[in-house]
Amino acid sequence: MPLNFVALLRPKPSRVQVARVEEIVHKVREDVHEKEPGVLRYQWFRAGSTEKPLSVVWETSTMDWLAETDEKENNMAVPIEVLPLEQFAGWESRS
Numbered sequence: 001m002p003l004n005f006v007a008l009l010r011p012k013p014s015r016v017q018v019a020r021v022e023e024i025v026h027k028v029r030e031d032v033h034e035k036e037p038g039v040l041r042y043q044w045f046r047a048g049s050t051e052k053p054l055s056v057v058w059e060t061s062t063m064d065w066l067a068e069t070d071e072k073e074n075n076m077a078v079p080i081e082v083l084p085l086e087q088f089a090g091w092e093s094r095s
Contacts (some may be wrong), residue, residue: 004041005059005060005061005065005082005083005084006058006082006083006085007056007081008056008081008083009055010048010054010055010076010078011053011055011076011077013032013077020073021055021075022067024066025055032061038061039061040060041059041060042058042060043057043058046093053080066080
């Protein structure tokens with residue numbers, strides 16, 4: 001059974017940092033698709049506001065790569081929050 005994670009990323013409220021985080025995400029998305037065939041879900045969402053930007057990722061792999069990049073570049077306003085999910089109800093698909 002795959003392990004699901006939701007990660008909350010809060011870039012600094014600057015267009016430069018938000019754009020940089022999204023640039024990193026697009027590059028990593030390609031790497032995950034090519035190099036991690038076991039990843040079944042890898043989705044990014046925008047949330048929050050201009051003053052408090054928030055990116056949410058729902059995936060089944062680790063977030064080590066993003067944490068390592070942020071340690072070097074310091075794009076986040078607060079540390080990345082990773083929440084492991086344990087499903088207890090609902091469904092994934094109607095098909």
